[in-house]
Amino acid sequence: MKKLLACAVSLAVLAAAPAYAALQPGAKAPDFTAPGAMAGKAFTFSLKEALKHGPVVLYFYPAAFTSGCTVEAHDFAEAADQYKALGATLIGVTAGNTDRLVEFSTSDCRSKFATAAVTKDIIKSYDTVLPQKPDWSNRTSYVIAPNGKIIFTYSDLDPSKHVEMTLDALKKWHDDHGK
Numbered sequence: 443m444k445k446l447l448a449c450a451v452s453l454a455v456l457a458a459a460p461a462y463a464a465l466q467p468g469a470k471a472p473d474f475t476a477p478g479a480m481a482g483k484a485f486t487f488s489l490k491e492a493l494k495h496g497p498v499v500l501y502f503y504p505a506a507f508t509s510g511c512t513v514e515a516h517d518f519a520e521a522a523d524q525y526k527a528l529g530a531t532l533i534g535v536t537a538g539n540t541d542r543l544v545e546f547s548t549s550d551c552r553s554k555f556a557t558a559a560v561t562k563d564i565i566k567s568y569d570t571v572l573p574q575k576p577d578w579s580n581r582t583s584y585v586i587a588p589n590g591k592i593i594f595t596y597s598d599l600d601p602s603k604h605v606e607m608t609l610d611a612l613k614k615w616h617d618d619h620g621k
Contacts, residue, residue, distance in 0.1 A: 505538030
């Protein structure tokens with residue numbers, strides 16, 4: 443009985459802990475292009491093209507207009523000028539609820555940054571599959587250097603720390619590279 447209880451407690455602790463994405467700092471970010479929207483206007487996002495202009499903050503979110511994703515989009519929108527000042531491209535991507543991205547780009551992203559619809563293959567390549575809903579992406583943020591290497595990874599369904607953590611990582615990279 444004690445072993446069963448210990449096993450149950452261990453499993454509960456693991457389930458409650460935030461998941462960490464498999465793509466860790468130093469890994470090469472998989473290149474992709476995806477249909478997106480910025481301020482209600484459709485366009486095609488290309489990671490390769492964005493990296494030519496500086497670092498990219500790529501954040502995966504489960505689905506447009508869900509409670510946590512709305513909070514996260516508002517937080518990123520409020521910080522958009524800080525990312526821009528650091529020379530970074532900010533893009534939110536999702537595999538869920540993609541038919542509403544044009545609307546989401548104006549209402550929740552507040553026309554401050556782009557959002558894009560990614561495929562199941564892309565969320566798999568970034569190891570951001572949401573375990574509870576495998577067709578959707580997990581809430582994971584990456585900071586990617588212009589050379590395509592991941593310099594920071596943070597994965598947690600709680601949206602409250604993603605902006606703070608990615609800005610801190612971006613500022614550190616910026617300071618270290620004399621930008």
